[in-house]
Amino acid sequence: MSEFTITINNREVPAGEGMTVLQAAQQAGIRIPTLCYHPDLPPLGACRVCLVEIEGERALQPSCSFPVRPGMVVQTHSPKVRKARRTVVELLLSDHPSDCTVCARNGSCELQALAEELGIREVRVRVEPRGLPVDDSSLAVVRDPDKCILCRRCLQTCEQIQAVAGLRLKGRGYDSIVGAPFDTPLGHALCVNCGQCINRCPTGALVEKTQIPEVWAALEDPQIFTVVQTAPAVRVALGEALGMPPGEIVTGKMTSALRALGFDRVFDTDFTADLTIMEEGHELIHRLQHGGPLPMLTSCSPGWIKFLEHFCPQLIPNVSTCKSPQQMFGALAKTYFAEVAGVDPAKMRVVSIMPCTAKKFEAARPEMCASGFRDVDYVLTTRELAQMIKEMGIDFANLPDSDYDDPLGESTGAAVIFGATGGVMEAALRTAYEVITGERLENVDITPVRGMEGIKEATVKIGDLELKAAVAHGLANAAQLLDKIVAGAADYHFVEIMACPGGCLGGGGQPLPTSPEIRLQRAEAIYQADRELPIRRSHENPSIQELYARFLGEPLSERAHHLLHTEYTPRTKQAVQVE
């Protein structure tokens, strides 16, 4: 790549072949406002907010997609640019609903922030919003087409990052509308509920289906016993939504806040992550010793599971039968814990705090009633929990730390790393190695499966076995791995797949914004949390050992099968799903 300089705002800045004007500006610390541009996506040049003036060019050009060339002279905020940019944003606002004060994205809306940055105080052209109906048919994602500015980030996300391609742009000009093909309501469309479209939507056009009112009602009802569980990735992201910098570990503050909200017991999904390792690890060992089916595919990510059911149902026998940690927790809370604590499970409500929108769908699956009741009643995203903490007036940053309750609160470092891509693989290998060989694993840090590369491969020597592992995150990467497996071109034993880029820490329910940089900071926090925990192997968790001794017997026992394992539903990849 040849290096040269260009001039931006009368300043010489370094650039190189293949870079865009926006990249050169960002590298030099020069801000150009953007809207349809997103660091996870290829530039589209659709919104015209990032327009700049380039000497020798007849018209203003979108900096996000315009390539640099040696000696180029650029103005990012000349009077002409500012005037054009203001007009572009005013036109976007011309038919945008002006209900910012009651919008779910109030305070996190990029259009709102842009209007503020440009100092827009009036919109010269005003037309009525189209008055299109809100689609709340999905259990995970709510779409309000009136708030859509047609930036197409959601389309690109669904197609290029997730390989689902469940959204389309229909029509032309002012009448264009984004949605599922053939105007299918999202709840009946080809959708894996991953929520990555929500994470990239600049406005309130895509938001999660909230269950905050239901959770307040349960908390306020004196007859109801409320139990809450928190997923691994929530503790390294929640702070962001409450004014703290990315990468802070807020586990102790979060448990204190949950008590302040009024939950009767504050438990940890990390506990059932350790349990997942016990069950899934033994399932892997069983498959290795009894001829498969291999590779075994992980089952924790409900977005991934629904993707597989739609696009590759022939591999369902390869998926671990283990429920996700969320669902294992629900089943145990209303059986084991209810028994230990003497609580009537009929009067118990289990609430999950998840980095995920697909968990809302998973909790509502018809088969998730192993306890005899709905195992998990309500699922809140990290964002929804932050909202409740704000509403309660809790000074989160200054809360004292507190611990989880027993008996479903103790966990290990192997559990917390479930929140990062490669974490389930690493945790399973820590346990499988010691169970198979009977020897102590010297170094529990299995670094080849860590990091943000889309597909990672590793070979781990366990006794006589060379265990071949693969890890993918983001469903487009998963699809590549699946193609290889289906074609018989892969000889993996164990494959971990997470639907979202970076794993759960980049989940569709995490605080906004989520960028590649923020995902790295959350991942660092996850591995720091692992290092700081006294126990880092799931099978050494004393509460897990007690659970087996008192209640489950041994891994893969009949009771474990009934409560902790599940089956999957083959689906089609039809655009309109017949339920």
Add this chain to the structure above:
Amino acid sequence: MAAACLCAETYPKIEEIIQAKGATPDSLIEILHAVQEEIGYLPQPVQEFIADRLGISAGTVEGVVSFYSYFTTVPRGRHTIKVCQGTACYVRGGKRVLEVVAHHAGCGVGETSPDMKYSLEVVRCIGACGLSPVMTVDEDVYERVKPTKVGELLDKYE
């Protein structure tokens, strides 16, 4: 309504067209043209079939079909009426002509009459402004159309 026109022989015909044009995403628009020529319209099952055969999403196909006004997702009537609403025709009574045509044909713009006789469209100018207001039925051009004569004019078509 859509399903009734899709008989068993339709899909082998579409398949033939796809084979002739090449089963790649690049051929999409050509295939859509030829299929609409063959069966008259592009209903949802046909769009899904084509998407599946070309290995693209149904949304991509629907995006193209909905973008170009040439493509239609409703069955076409036996005759296509186009009423000009360009500036010249409009100021010389084209709006009233359109209302009367819609009334006689029994369908609105972009629709097909329940008896499948007419499909009604609006065009923005056919380059015959000197003869305004203008309308066409299939290949026939009618000039200086009077609203009172519309019924008579349309009754000629079977």
